[in-house]
Amino acid sequence: MTEAVFRMDPYQREVETFVTARGDGWVELAATVFYPTGGGQPGDVGQLVGGDATLEVTETRKGETPELIRHLVAGGPEPAVGAPVRAVLDWQRRHRLMRMHTCLHLLCRAVDGVVTGGQIGDGKGRLDFDIPEATLDKVALTERLNAWIEADHAVAERWIEAAELDARPELVKTMSVAPPRTGGRIRLIEIEGLDLQACGGTHVRSTREIGRVSVAKIEKKGRQNRRVQVVFDD
Numbered sequence: 001m002t003e004a005v006f007r008m009d010p011y012q013r014e015v016e017t018f019v020t021a022r023g024d025g026w027v028e029l030a031a032t033v034f035y036p037t038g039g040g041q042p043g044d045v046g047q048l049v050g051g052d053a054t055l056e057v058t059e060t061r062k063g064e065t066p067e068l069i070r071h072l073v074a075g076g077p078e079p080a081v082g083a084p085v086r087a088v089l090d091w092q093r094r095h096r097l098m099r100m101h102t103c104l105h106l107l108c109r110a111v112d113g114v115v116t117g118g119q120i121g122d123g124k125g126r127l128d129f130d131i132p133e134a135t136l137d138k139v140a141l142t143e144r145l146n147a148w149i150e151a152d153h154a155v156a157e158r159w160i161e162a163a164e165l166d167a168r169p170e171l172v173k174t175m176s177v178a179p180p181r182t183g184g185r186i187r188l189i190e191i192e193g194l195d196l197q198a199c200g201g202t203h204v205r206s207t208r209e210i211g212r213v214s215v216a217k218i219e220k221k222g223r224q225n226r227r228v229q230v231v232f233d234d
């Protein structure tokens with residue numbers, strides 16, 4: 001399996017590791033800071049540096065099993081199995097994804113409706129809610145999100161046993177995707193005083209780090225569905 005460094009420390013930008021498997025245009029590593037596409041969050045990009053060769057990581061996905069993380073690479077031959085490499089994130093992009101991901105937890109809390117889907121993009125994000133009426137107001141939602149962001153609520157994680165999660169299904173909500181189960185345990189993300197849910201993505205440490213946002217669009221997508229899109233102000 002690949003050691004998922006981002007799960008314990010999402011702020012770590014690079015790691016010294018070695019190649020455990022390779023194929024045509026891909027590499028797997030013993031450890032990585034690269035988040036693989038999943039749960040509505042896109043996979044990371046960046047570089048693999050080994051000796052005097054640098055490969056671009058153009059995409060990161062899960063491998064043949066969910067415990068394996070595969071880096072799609074371009075710009076040269078894949079390094080041999082066992083070769084030491086330094087995996088370096090495109091941190092600016094990843095940090096924007098962390099900010100938006102955390103903001104979508106706030107949006108989930110702000111809207112009284114079941115989340116049916118979502119997607120995080122670079123600089124924007126959206127959630128779909130199962131809401132029949134057009135009751136949502138862009139200005140009011142924007143103000144509510146920014147008030148929580150400004151209040152700087154701490155974002156913390158804790159782990160629970162799978163059996164506890166099965167007994168509390170309300171903890172699974174945002175992305176309608178099952179959260180990762182690591183060694184029979186599940187990670188919860190708590191935004192102090194606001195939101196608690198199972199999640200395997202990457203988040204910032206407190207809400208002020210998100211920065212100011214605006215609700216850009218509220219669209220009707222089907223009779224029972226409202227899509228809310230959020231963008232950064234900067």
Ligand SMILES: [Zn+2]
Binds near residue numbers: 101199
């Ligand atoms: Zn999350």
